Amino acid sequence: MCLDDGRVVSNFVAQALRREPMTVYGDGKQTRSFQYVSDLVEGLMRLMEGEDVGPFNLGNPSEFTMLELANAKELLGWKLEAICIFREGLPLMVSDFRQRLFGDQKDPSINTFSFV
Structure with missing residues (x-):
C-alpha cells in the first residue's frame, strides 16, 4: 500500500507513526472490512x-x-479479537510504513502506541 493513498488503514497507520491526530470522516459510523493481500491471493489460487x-x-x-x-x-497488539488475519497483517504494514517513513530507525518508543 502507498503511505498516503487515502485509504483508511494506511492513513491511520501513517498518521499514528507521525504522531498526528487521526482523521475520521463524517460521524465515523461507516463500516468496512479489511483483508491482508496474502489471504486474497490464497483465495484466488484456490479458485x-x-x-x-x-x-x-x-x-x-x-x-x-x-x-x-x-x-x-x-x-x-491489535485488540479486535475477531479479526485474526487483520491482527496479523497490520503489524507487517506498520513495519513497512515505519521503514519507508524513517529508514532503518529503530525507535523503541514507537513499538506500541495508542490511537487518540
Missing part, C-alpha cells in the same frame, strides 16, 4: 485450481466502524 464456477466472496465478512478502528488501544 483457479478448483472446479467450481460462479461468484465467490473472497473478502472478510467481519466489519467494524471507522471509530472502532481509530479507537483501538494498541496498534501492534
Whole structure:
C-alpha cells in the first residue's frame, strides 16, 4: 500500500507513526472490512485450481466502524479479537510504513502506541 493513498488503514497507520491526530470522516459510523493481500491471493489460487464456477466472496465478512478502528488501544497488539488475519497483517504494514517513513530507525518508543 502507498503511505498516503487515502485509504483508511494506511492513513491511520501513517498518521499514528507521525504522531498526528487521526482523521475520521463524517460521524465515523461507516463500516468496512479489511483483508491482508496474502489471504486474497490464497483465495484466488484456490479458485483457479478448483472446479467450481460462479461468484465467490473472497473478502472478510467481519466489519467494524471507522471509530472502532481509530479507537483501538494498541496498534501492534491489535485488540479486535475477531479479526485474526487483520491482527496479523497490520503489524507487517506498520513495519513497512515505519521503514519507508524513517529508514532503518529503530525507535523503541514507537513499538506500541495508542490511537487518540
